Amino acid sequence: MDTLISLVQQSFEFVIPLIILLGALIFIHELGHFLVAKYYGVRVETFSLGFGKKILKYKHGDTTYCISAIPFGGYVKMFGDDPNVEISEEEKSYSFLHKPVGQRIAVVVAGPLMNLFFAFFLFMAIAILGDKKPLPIIGSIQPDSPILQLGIDAGDKVVKVGNKNVKTWKEMQEELNASGGSTSIIFETYPEKESRILSVDLIKKKNPNPLDTTREIYALPGVDMTPIASKIGVPEGSIAATAGLKIDDRILQVNGNTIERWYELESAIQNVPADQALELKVERLVDGKVQLTNVSIDKSTRDLASLGIERPDLYIGLIAEDSPAAKAGLKINDKILSINGEELYVWNDLSEKIRAFDKTEDGLQLKVLRGTEEINVALAPEKMKSTNPSNGKVEYHYKIGIGPVLAMTAPKTAVFYPASFTDLIKTASSETSYWTVATLMGFVRLVQNEVSARSIGGPIMIGQIASESFKIGINAFLKIMAIISINLFILNLLPIPVLDGGHLVFFTIEAIKGSPLSMSKLEKAQQVGLFLLLFLMVFALFNDFSRVFGFI
16 A cells, blocks of 8 residues: 555656646747737637647637647647638638738747747746855865865865956856966865965866867866765774774764765864764664664864774775676775775776776786775776766776765755846846757757767656656756756757748748748658657657666
8 A cells, every 4th residue: 555655646746747847838838829820810729738639628719728638749720720721812811821921930930939938037037036056165176186285175165266256166167267277266265264365277178068069178177066975984993983983874963063075074073172072973874774873982083084084985885796896706895995006095096997997908906905904806897888977878988896985965055146137137048048058059969979869858757857856946846947948949940840940941931932832842841840750759758768667
């Protein structure tokens, strides 16, 4: 019974947000066609949300308003839109195909444009409600970063780049890109809040966002926005281990102060007076279930190394079945110290050395700490399949089949509100412009094969995204709705017969040559367009089911 209730609940959590999202976007799109058609005196016979059998209907004047059985789309049926039907002279005044070509173009374009305008107003609503954005705070930093050697560390905040104050990570990145590779930066240290002005040489690297028009960006060397979570590694026999802390524990509180990130953990422990015990609230996974426990350390030292609390960078948290690691005898909580005699410091060092494996080599020699004993393990990496999260493409790299205890967490954010009505319009315009360009670049990258076609999704993917964003909150849901609305704006303007873009092409040709295309050419074009549309729908559904059943 509990399983059935859970299934029904999950179905509602999926279906309700999907209906709200699609219903709003379809209504807005068709409303655009409807309003402009009525403005030009075209008789609208049907305004339908959905296709197929009409479930609910209501007639007012010449128009039947209805909700139909198949919810993935909608239509506005206009009188005189079929060139095969004879229209009497007295009826031509409200027939769609007998209106001037400019008016027909306006009716066709109105639907997609309404989606664009709707996205703009959604971004306005998000700004008014308060838009949460990542702050320009260093989340994590590589040990070899020159920034670290200058005294800047994780948790420090970028206040100013060159002559420009920055409030968000995006603003900081924009100023770094505009700097030309070298700039002065004002940092605010954590937690002291001391200001430091440094002259920094930036690095140029590949833009991780494939939907951006810029191929390369300038960045702070070794710096990442995403912070490391407050999970820990604990050497056996250390003060922390004796007190009851374990590898893979996540510390949630230090003496009542809530923490989430590693740099917050370091600061919180160091700030506990030496005459007080460390009181830690810990999240621990036991037999697949999360448990909360309290650990007290009655020691005066506040040095993490002395306590035996360390970043879990090189501890193994996952071993794939039948992988080279499993066959070689590696175990969960083993700590990898070196590969082929080269000492390791962070997980990236480990993964890069494994990916750089040359199949002509005999294998890799790993030095591993297991408990208090150092052991040597020999193994040979194998090429394994993975999906690149930035572009959805399937890639093959040498791996040994392990995952880290190390985990990342969300960067610090703040809620921003528009300072004025002008700022509100500017913010909504900027967001609409950004996502329109990003969507267009998505199509470009698909053609260039830089983004996988497997990233194309259908109703199941849209439903999953809608459901997850709905759980997060109204702002996240409205943002997803705005982005999908922009996608519909662009998709409907593609020059594919059956879509609005196809009709726009036909009417534009008619305007140029002074007469419509012949019926035979229109019919052939419509058949091609229908085939392409059906193919795209089937392909999107195939991707949806492949994701659900784990094929991709």
